[in-house]
Structures are given as C-alpha cells and as structure tokens.
Amino acid sequence: MSRNDRSSGGKFSGRQGGGKRKKSYARGNAPIKTNLEKSPLSNTDGIRLNKYIANSGVCSRREADIYIAAGNVTVNGDTITEMGYRVKLEDDVRFDGRRLNPEKPEYLLLNKPKGFFVTGNPEKGGRTVMELLAKATTSKLSPVGKLDNQAKGLLLFTNDGTLAKKLAKPKNGIRQIYHVSLDKNFSQADLDAVKKGVYIEGSKVVVTDISYIDDKPHTEVGIELYSIKEHIVTRIFKSLGYEVDSLDRVVYGGLTKKDLPRGRWRNLTEQEVINLGMH
Structure with missing residues (x-):
C-alpha cells in the first residue's frame, strides 16, 4: 500500500x-x-x-x-x-x-450482493455498489472490471489508475473462479467440451478448469478462467444451451471471500496490492 x-x-x-x-x-x-x-x-x-x-x-x-x-x-x-x-x-x-x-492510493475489496448495479445509470429505484462503500472512504474510487446487476461476488475498487488499467488489459488476464448455478443439469459431454475451449463469436475462450461442485446437484459448477471479456461466463454457458440462474465470483487474482460477508468490504494488504501488480 x-x-x-x-x-x-x-x-x-x-x-x-x-x-x-x-x-x-x-x-x-x-x-x-x-x-x-x-x-x-x-x-x-x-x-x-x-x-x-x-x-x-x-x-x-x-x-x-x-x-x-x-x-x-x-x-x-x-x-x-x-x-x-x-x-x-x-x-x-x-x-x-x-x-x-x-490522493493516497486506496484498494478496497467488496463482496457484492445480488441486485446492485456496478456502472452506468441504474434503473429507476435501482441501487449501486457505491452505496455500499459510502462510509469506506472519501476518495473517488472506481471499480476494476464489471459484474452484472444480478451477479454476486468479489469486486475490486481503487483510485490507482495505473493498476486498474493493467488489470483491465485483455492480454494480461487475471485468475477468476466463479460458482455458477444453471437452469438444468450440466451434462458431462458439455463439461468436457468447455475444458477443450469454446468459441464465442469466432474467438476461442480458454477455460483453465471446470468441474461439478462437491455435494451439489449437477446444476452447480465451478469454472476457472483468465478472460476479462464482458459477460464471458454467461456467454459460455448460453452458447451450449444453458441459462445462468446465479453467478458468484469467489476468487479474483489471489483474493478470496474468506472472512468477507456478502455486502461488506475490506482494505487490501500491502502484499495483496503487490501481488495484483505482478499479474
């Protein structure tokens, strides 16, 4: 820091x-x-x-x-x-x-709840993630990347423009793991297909790993990838005929949701900032 x-x-x-x-x-x-x-x-x-x-x-x-x-x-x-x-x-x-x-660079990690907008103009009566950070700082922080309104999970905020731009470059990529709930059972054949890489609009999306979540129905899977393209996880499953009912980002870089309840935030440690800068 x-x-x-x-x-x-x-x-x-x-x-x-x-x-x-x-x-x-x-x-x-x-x-x-x-x-x-x-x-x-x-x-x-x-x-x-x-x-x-x-x-x-x-x-x-x-x-x-x-x-x-x-x-x-x-x-x-x-x-x-x-x-x-x-x-x-x-x-x-x-x-x-x-x-x-x-301004002193600040780095905040939020465990975003469902139903909060990240960027753009929210619908009338909609809530934004900035409401959740209202008491966190007086600095003007911006989110790094996006999560859909209905998506949950880890979201990084900072006023460090250099780091934000670095993490936002597609060629750099950053490790992300999502817990995905689908509208129907995810077949073994489709799981194997995703492991080999799927094509979205003519471009191959490499998935580092995908598996069923232990002790959960086969409608729930975990997927790990480095792509930061918008809506990429939803688009992967939609290309195979599935609708995503719930999307939760549980890992971002080396950051996890450990000891961070939904709707709460925390400051990153100095070492965590250094690690992010190495991506």
Whole structure:
C-alpha cells in the first residue's frame, strides 16, 4: 500500500532582494537551484510540489526534490525546477509525462450482493455498489472490471489508475473462479467440451478448469478462467444451451471471500496490492 506522507513541509525560506538562502543538496555536492522568487509561476497556495509527488506514490519527498531539479516534473505544461514550489489539487502535474494523482492510493475489496448495479445509470429505484462503500472512504474510487446487476461476488475498487488499467488489459488476464448455478443439469459431454475451449463469436475462450461442485446437484459448477471479456461466463454457458440462474465470483487474482460477508468490504494488504501488480 502507498505511504501517506504526514509531514507538513515548511514554507520556502529564501528572501527576495539578495538575502542569503539556505543551500540544499541533491546527491553528492551539487547544489539545487532555488530561484523560486524569480518564477512567475510561483504561488503560495496549495501544497509543496515534492509532497504532491510523494503522495502520488512515485517516490519519497527527498527523491522528488532531485527529480524536480533535474527537470522531470511539469505543472500545467511548464517544467518546474524550483524547490518549494506549490501546486493546487486541480493542477496538471506530470512526472516524465505521466499525470499524477496526489490522493493516497486506496484498494478496497467488496463482496457484492445480488441486485446492485456496478456502472452506468441504474434503473429507476435501482441501487449501486457505491452505496455500499459510502462510509469506506472519501476518495473517488472506481471499480476494476464489471459484474452484472444480478451477479454476486468479489469486486475490486481503487483510485490507482495505473493498476486498474493493467488489470483491465485483455492480454494480461487475471485468475477468476466463479460458482455458477444453471437452469438444468450440466451434462458431462458439455463439461468436457468447455475444458477443450469454446468459441464465442469466432474467438476461442480458454477455460483453465471446470468441474461439478462437491455435494451439489449437477446444476452447480465451478469454472476457472483468465478472460476479462464482458459477460464471458454467461456467454459460455448460453452458447451450449444453458441459462445462468446465479453467478458468484469467489476468487479474483489471489483474493478470496474468506472472512468477507456478502455486502461488506475490506482494505487490501500491502502484499495483496503487490501481488495484483505482478499479474
């Protein structure tokens, strides 16, 4: 998980008109230029640029000063090299061309109940998953991927755009296991066919594993796959003549529903975030 830099950061101490300035150094003995008072871009509002960068999770404050001095950081299109420069939350701050988010990255795992919309405009009177996270955080989090209104199970939320985009790329894929309830018994022949891979709209969908669930009727099966195509599980069974009565995602990456009741959420651990980033 990211570190929330709690240090306040003092105001720039240089004076206009030739007063002495306190020297600060990067690596070795090379001084960092401190010409803040000469810059027309300077302001006294907002937070210090190095803290903004540190809050985004790129590096520490000390390292941020080095990158700023080297010209790696732009604010609203202008390269900033001054120590102590302040920015506002609405400013466009970029590190090596990548826009930064000054909010502390957050990662929440929800065990979604049936009947909640994930994205889009819900029908009149419909409820959204954001209602379930109303007291979880003040940050603006977005779901990674989708689950249908009637689907249940694990759903990840974050404001970490880099991780979200990585997990959303079809070529990366991510391990998912679903508990599926069908409208009729799933035949052994169809189970074997799914193991070999089924074709949806001309493209083969590889299923890692599929089996009947122990001590359950053959209307209930478990299916494991890495595809993140929309409605892919429902489409697999529909292509074989079955309707899905219930769909529950029980595993997402290395995350499970253990100790997470339906409708509840929890924060991911630092190790869980690292593991997701390795997919």
